[in-house]
Amino acid sequence: MNGHLDLRHDVDAIVIGGSAGGVQALHALLAQLPADFPVPVLVVLHLPRDRPSQIADLLATHCALPVREAIDKMPLEQGVVFAPPDYHLLVEDESSLALSMDEPVLFSRPAIDPLFVSAAAVFSRRLLAILLTGASADGSEGVAAVRRAGGTVWIQQPDDAVASFMPAAALAHAGAEAVLTLKDLCERMAAA
Amino acid sequence: MKDQEVELFDMEVRLLIEAVYLRYHYDFRNYAVSSLRRRMRHAMMRFGCERPSDLQHRLLHEPDVFAQALQYFTVQVSEMFRDPGYFLALRQQVLPVLGTYPSIKLWVAGCSTGEEVWSLAILLAEEGLLERSLIYATDINPESLKLAEAGAFALDRIAGFSRNYVAAGGKRSLSDYYTGAYQGVVFDRGLKKRIVFADHSLATDSVFSEVNLVSCRNVLIYFNRGLQDRAVGLFRDALVPRGFLGLGSKESLQFGMHAHDFELCVPAQRLYRKVVA
Numbered sequence: 316m317n318g319h320l321d322l323r324h325d326v327d328a329i330v331i332g333g334s335a336g337g338v339q340a341l342h343a344l345l346a347q348l349p350a351d352f353p354v355p356v357l358v359v360l361h362l363p364r365d366r367p368s369q370i371a372d373l374l375a376t377h378c379a380l381p382v383r384e385a386i387d388k389m390p391l392e393q394g395v396v397f398a399p400p401d402y403h404l405l406v407e408d409e410s411s412l413a414l415s416m417d418e419p420v421l422f423s424r425p426a427i428d429p430l431f432v433s434a435a436a437v438f439s440r441r442l443l444a445i446l447l448t449g450a451s452a453d454g455s456e457g458v459a460a461v462r463r464a465g466g467t468v469w470i471q472q473p474d475d476a477v478a479s480f481m482p483a484a485a486l487a488h489a490g491a492e493a494v495l496t497l498k499d500l501c502e503r504m505a506a507a
Numbered sequence: 508m509k510d511q512e513v514e515l516f517d518m519e520v521r522l523l524i525e526a527v528y529l530r531y532h533y534d535f536r537n538y539a540v541s542s543l544r545r546r547m548r549h550a551m552m553r554f555g556c557e558r559p560s561d562l563q564h565r566l567l568h569e570p571d572v573f574a575q576a577l578q579y580f581t582v583q584v585s586e587m588f589r590d591p592g593y594f595l596a597l598r599q600q601v602l603p604v605l606g607t608y609p610s611i612k613l614w615v616a617g618c619s620t621g622e623e624v625w626s627l628a629i630l631l632a633e634e635g636l637l638e639r640s641l642i643y644a645t646d647i648n649p650e651s652l653k654l655a656e657a658g659a660f661a662l663d664r665i666a667g668f669s670r671n672y673v674a675a676g677g678k679r680s681l682s683d684y685y686t687g688a689y690q691g692v693v694f695d696r697g698l699k700k701r702i703v704f705a706d707h708s709l710a711t712d713s714v715f716s717e718v719n720l721v722s723c724r725n726v727l728i729y730f731n732r733g734l735q736d737r738a739v740g741l742f743r744d745a746l747v748p749r750g751f752l753g754l755g756s757k758e759s760l761q762f763g764m765h766a767h768d769f770e771l772c773v774p775a776q777r778l779y780r781k782v783v784a
């Protein structure tokens with residue numbers, strides 16, 4: 316059944332995690348989303364700490380939806396929201412986000428696990444998590460939590476990813492509803 | 508919509524929080540649940556507890572376990588001159604205004620291990636205002652307050668602090684303000700003469716003084732909206748008319764009930780001023 320997820324009606328949020336190679340992959344993915352896509356999309360991308368947070372601006376130019384950086388207790392609404400540098404991004408409840416600056420997870424802050432785990436706790440079955448390319452083990456615990464709560468996980472096919480470690484680690488740790496190439500992921504987004 | 512496992516976990520966390528409140532009068536009841544869940548998992552791991560209810564049992568019966576667990580319930584991460592742009596804006600846009608008052612009172616709410624308050628003292632000293640100032644540095648974590656008061660920091664953190672200090676418009680060298688000690692540095696006692704460290708909770712205590720500036724950074728993110736409103740209400744009541752309020756770089760008043768009591772004065776640095784009613 317998860318093979319045919321209707322992104323507009325079957326989920327209340329989409330969470331995406333990426334690391335090494337993630338900027339290009341996200342670029343491709345977000346460019347597919349139609350301007351009227353109603354479901355909030357939350358993103359954690361590992362970036363070097365000294366790089367300022369221009370990533371939201373960069374990706375906004377190719378995305379039909381508004382792309383913003385998260386602010387604490389921001390309402391959860393239509394559009395794409397990025398985790399700000401040096402904060403973990405969390406889903407607080409069905410209608411708002413929260414931030415935390417507690418210790419990095421596997422050397423990363425923001426990290427993917429806290430976003431996925433917090434989103435799973437709030438949305439359980441009505442959540443789609445997408446894990447992209449990366450060279451970290453971040454995301455594995457998050458993927459496990461999403462699946463445990465009945466949500467759907469799509470993982471980028473490791474040999475299609477710029478860095479295969481992260482998707483491969485998550486797959487080995489927790490599995491996924493679907494393992495897809497970036498091209499397939501893009502097609503699913505475009506069909507949304 | 509919640510999954511049963513999560514529901515049960517949340518229920519246990521709520522009971523634990525209630526138990527902590529009744530037993531130790533620390534009030535976490537209105538903290539943001541998303542980070543509370545994280546804090547609880549960390550604490551459970553640290554104390555080898557399978558469930559929040561196991562941890563609750565230990566907390567109720569072993570006060571020293573509670574003292575240690577408190578370090579997990581709150582997030583203590585801090586840095587000197589964190590977000591240098593904030594301190595630069597204080598230096599260039601706020602202190603010149605405060606300097607027109609005969610005496611200045613400042614409140615660092617949620618001062619953690621002291622990095623922010625020592626930074627502020629250096630800023631005031633360099634602008635020639637420290638002698639006229641009184642800084643209240645408050646927190647709920649007694650361990651942190653003790654460390655804050657000692658003004659001692661590990662050696663490996665100093666390079667980062669110095670970089671921030673320069674970016675914040677530092678006029679000297681950060682090393683002018685500390686002396687090397689065993690495995691770390693200790694900041695100049697002279698800076699501390701004008702700082703009062705005190706236990707104060709934004710969740711349960713009330714206003715204790717009138718102040719010209721409140722700096723409360725990365726504390727409100729751990730509160731839910733209701734508790735944020737309470738804390739910001741305290742700041743409003745403590746501030747003199749046109750007093751300043753500084754928040755963390757990703758915090759905002761715009762989602763709370765006191766948004767109209769303040770206006771942004773340096774938007775990029777989350778510095779607000781209280782409007783006169």
Ligand SMILES: C[S@@+](CC[C@H](N)C(=O)[O-])C[C@H]1O[C@@H](n2cnc3c(N)ncnc32)[C@H](O)[C@@H]1O
Pocket residue numbers: 416581582583584585586589616617618619620622623645646647648651707708709710711723724725726729755
């Ligand atoms: C992440 S630290 C912020 C340190 C510093 N202000 C900074 O930005 O670098 C958060 C601090 O808030 C304190 N805190 C948590 N709940 C509080 C409350 N109810 N009242 C006052 N302080 C609180 C914690 O003990 C911790 O020291």
